[in-house]
Structure formats: structure tokens, C-alpha cells
Amino acid sequence: MRIKFHEQLDALTDRLASMCHLAGKAIETGTDALVQADLPLAERVFDLTEQIEALRGPCEEQAMVLLALQAPVARDLRQVVTGVHLVSDLSRMGGLARHVAASVRRRHPDHVTSGVTLELLARMGRVAGELAGLAEQVLRDRDPEMAADIGRRDDELDDLHRRLLTLIQDPSWTGSIPAAVDVTLLGRFYERFGDHTVVVGRRVIFLVTGEPLSP
Template sequence: MRTKFHEQLDELTDRLASMCHLAREAVQVATEALVRADLPLAERVVDLAEQIEELRGPCEDQALGLLALQAPVARDLRQVVTGVHLVADLSRMGGLAQHVADSVRRRHPDHVACGEAEELLTRMGRVAAELAGLAERVLRTHDPELAAEVGSRDDELDDLHRRLLTLIQGPAWTGSVPAAVDVALLGRFYERFGDHTVVVGRRVIFLVTGTVLNPSAGHSAEWSEGVPAT
């Protein structure tokens, strides 16, 4: 019975990692669509987001079934509870990538951003995809050191976000107000995507060590459970 239980845990872990892999692909494709103002690529992101949502239900059902039927304790319990929370984080990552694609679809055939703003957004998209790749590895390996690295890499994304906001608020900005709003929203989508990868890492640290960290207290401080809003 316990062997079957752990096989089901492994299956849940694999599904969660697959959701993260799809989120990484979605944010990569969304960024390419943004740079190229490419409508078919933007539509591809919608398909990827739907695939993530198709995995959400089975993951939730499996996790809740394990809680109800197996009564896990200690680390096994933490793994199941962590899985329940991770489903929501990974779903939001897919939704945020779709928000980027929706901006492309709304402005097509025009570019949503140009010049330095587009360059910064492109870099944000690249870092976001790298963070999702790290998060997938964390989910598959349950390596707490790798999980902590996600938080460190997210600092780079936060710095790019600050630079983007400074650009659109500065005197050198020559774009329109609607263009500034579009850029600000895109920056927010990428920034929140990164935040969710950090939460994935923190949840894995909780799974492995039982330590719960405070998202508002910095990457290395102790923290209480919390999930960033989409």
C-alpha cells in the first residue's frame, strides 16, 4: 500500500513539473510573439495555457485523494499539501504568460512596445523563462539549494522591472500614455511570473526542511505561508 502511495506521489510530482515546463514554454513563446508582433505565436500561448489548466484538475484531484485516503504524515503530508498549493502557483504562471500574449493579440498588427522598452521586456521574458526552468528542476529534484537560487535570480528580474518603470516615467519617454500603460502592465506580468517561481522554490524548501519562510522578509529570512496575487 505504501509503495503505491509513493508511486502516486511521484506521479503528482511529475505532473507539477510538467505544468512548470509548459509555463516556461508559454512565457518564452509569449516573449517571442511580443518582439515579433506575431499573432500565431500569441495564439500558441493560449493553447499552452489551456494545457496547463488541463493538468490542474487531475493534480488537485490526486492530491486531495491522497489526503483523504492515505492519511499521510510528516514529510509525506508536507509533499501532498505542497502539491495542492503548487497547482495554483503554476496555473497563475500560465495565466500571466497568456496576459502577455493577449497584449500582442490586442495590438496586432502593431508592436506593443518598441525601442528600449521592448529591449527591457525581452530581457525580462528571458529571465522569467530561465526562472521557470530552475523551478522545474527544483520540482523534479527537491533540491533546497537550487530552490534558494530561484530567489537570487529573481532579483535580476526585479531590477529590470524597476528600470522599465523608470524609463516610462522619465522625461526621455516619448511614447503615448496608452503605450506607457501597456509597457507597465507587461512589466508587471513578467515580475509576477517571477514571483510565483520564487514561491515554488520556497514551497519546496518547506517540503524538504519543514521551514516556512516569509515572502515579504527577503530570500533568506524565515517566513510565513503566503502566495502572491496574480
């Protein structure tokens, strides 16, 4: 019975890691669409996020079944509870990538922005994709040291976000008000995506060590 239980736990973990992989692909594809003003790429993001949502239901159902029928305790209980929370985090990551793609679709065939602001957003997108890849690996390996490294890598994304906001608030910036709104929102989408990868890392640390999530 316990062997089957742990097989089910492993299956849940694999689905969660797949959700994270898809979220990383979605944010990278959305960034490519943003840089190239490429509508087909933007539409591809919506396909990817639909795949994320298709995994959400089975993950939630599997976690509830494990809680109801197996009555797990200690680390096993932490793993199931962590899985329930992770489903929401990973779904939100997909939603943020979808927001990036929606910005591209709304402004197509024009670019959402250009110049230094686009360069900064492109770098934010690359870092966000790397963070998602790291989070996926953390979910699969359950390595608390690697999980802690997500927070350190996210500092780079936060720095890029601050630089972006400073740039568009500078009186010498020549962009329009709609462009400023678009850039502000896009920066926030990337920054929040990174925050969710940090939460994934913290949840894995809780799973492995039992330490409560830090604020």
C-alpha cells in the same frame, strides 16, 4: 500499500513539473510574440495555457485522494499539501503568460512597444523563462539549495522591472499614454511570473526541510 502511495506522490510531482515546464514555454513563446508582433505565436500561448489548466484538475483531484485515503503524516503530508498549493501557483504563471499574449493580440498588427522598452521586456521574458526552467528542475530534484537560488536569480528580473518603470516615467520618454499603460502592465506580468517561481522554490524548501515559508 506505501509503495503505491509513493508512486502516486511521484506521479503528482511529475504532473506539477510538467505544468511548470508548460508555463516556461508559454512565457518564452509570449515574449517571442511580443518582440516579433507575431499573432500565431501569441495564439500558441493560449494553447499552452490550456494544457496547463488540463493538468490542474487531475493534480488537485490526486492530492485530495491522497489526503482522504492515505492519511499521510510528516514529510508525506507536507508533500501533498505543498502539491495543492503549487497547482495554484503554476496555474497563475500560465495566466500571466496568457496576459502577455493577449497584449500582443490586442495590438496586432502593430508592435505593443519598441526601442529600449521592448528590449527590456524581451530581457525580462528571457529571465522569466529561465526561472521557470530552474523551478521545474527544483520540483523534480527537490534540491533546497537550488530552490534558494531562484530568489537570487529573481533579483535580476526585479532590477529590469525597476529600470523599465524608470524609463517610462522619465519626461524624455516619447511613448504614448496607451503604450505606457501596456508597458507597465507587461512589466508587472513578468515581475509577478518571477515572484511565483520564487514561491515554488520556497514551497520546495518547506517540503524538504519543514521550514515555514519566508515572507
